[in-house]
Amino acid sequence: MSYTLRATKREYNNWKKAFNKKKAAPEKPDFRRIGLMDPSIGTSNMGDFIIQDAVKSVLRETFPDSFVSTFPTQLSRKMDSVQLMQDQDVIFIGGTNLLASNMEARFQWKVTPIDSYFIPNKMVLFGTGWWQYQDKPNAYTQNLYSGLLSKSLLHSVRDSYSRDMLKSIGIENVVNTSCPTLWNINPAHCKSIQTSKASDVITTLTFYNKDFKQDAAMIKMLQQNYDHVYVWIQGFEDMEYLHQLAPDMKKIISVHPDLHFYDEILKRHNDIEYVGTRLHAGIRAIQHGKRTLIVAVDNRAQEIGKDTNLNVIKREDLDRALNFVTKPYVTDIQLPVDAIALWKNQFNKTSF
Structure with missing residues (x-):
């Protein structure tokens, strides 16, 4: 099963069996369960902590009565993590340059078609960016993103280039909010x-x-x-x-x-x-x-x-x-305030 990449056939079958045996979900609690894919887990780049500081601040503001669970983006995950991720109402991809045009070869964000199978269309980009200037995403990457990313919620990317790359493969529900580290710089x-x-x-x-x-x-x-x-x-x-x-x-x-x-x-x-x-x-x-x-x-x-x-x-x-x-320099950051408000306000109108 070449499309599962690093996962073995035995792992895939075990995961599928566990998924099929999963009991009916309990009655929905009064609070929402929010997942966060966190690039600072296992990182050696302190910049990831700056990004996560901003990401978590926005999540606290937007979902004050929700329970937030974090999962790594840069480390491989086993079935216990996948099962926990299935229980989340929505999973945010918390920033950094995790997107790429060749996801079968670029493993900074460790996701595969297995994730698309077990956690379909549950992930929402939050201030995420493209790794480098690249060609249009290949077929593998297009299928992966189509299976992972929410089709009903708006995605937030941190620059116009990342937005345009996603739109080039038919992902239209995306806005350029810039990086959440800038959102409070008024x-x-x-x-x-x-x-x-x-x-x-x-x-x-x-x-x-x-x-x-x-x-x-x-x-x-x-x-x-x-x-x-x-x-x-x-x-x-x-x-x-x-x-x-x-x-x-x-x-x-x-x-x-x-x-x-x-x-x-x-x-x-x-x-x-x-x-x-x-x-x-x-x-x-x-x-x-x-x-x-x-x-x-x-x-x-x-x-x-x-x-x-x-x-x-x-x-x-x-x-x-x-x-x-x-020479003197005047700081004059200009934020896409309408796009930021649009992305944040959508969560006031939906129950996922």
Whole structure:
């Protein structure tokens, strides 16, 4: 049974037998059961925790009387998890770049046709994005998404590119809400962010998408223009990469690889701003009211920047960073507020 991919024939038959023997569902309780596919479970990327912080905040606001259960996206699941997922009224896919055009080869979101069989059309995208710029989804991926994703509820994606990719395969019930990490950054918040350069800067690197020449130039530019350069270690190998880029560590202070320590720097340091390659580290800085420039290393920041006026430059255009460093910059995030309201309000009108 090649279509089951990694699952063996025995596993599939056992799962099917358990599904067929499942007893009738008990009487529906007074509260809804909400499932959340959580990319931060088992992650080595602290940015996933920034996303989940926002996702869970919105779920608490939207479903205050519901019971939320979390399940991993990046780890394989067995039948006990699948049975629990069957009991959920709806299952949200909580952000990150989990979508791809070749899901048979891209296993960041570990779903297969088995999930389509046992949990058909129960999943709702929530601020989810496309992995990279790709060709139109292949037949396997089209069938997988058609079997997994709700056909009656609106899906939320984090950029126009992701929306258009889904629409290209006939999934029309989708809106671009941008990333939920931005949803609370309103005009009043933007106005509270200072426009002039800070004395210190906090930055990040992206070890899995290196450009030694450009990344070294960024670190050097920061060393030349700021009193101190804090480096938050967001990914597992970022520190090793930092030592390659700046072996003398001049002016550089490393920040421990935990969201708590990053938040502490942003909270207690009044004269610091962000310039770095990690998208959600930059958004977190804006959440804390810090002037921010994101140096994009892939499609995610570029696409969100196009849609929301998030301050993003391509890594190959690093010379533009000096404009941010030397001149005033006004933060002016523009959110798709109507699309956000449309997606959230649908849950006031449905019982799933």
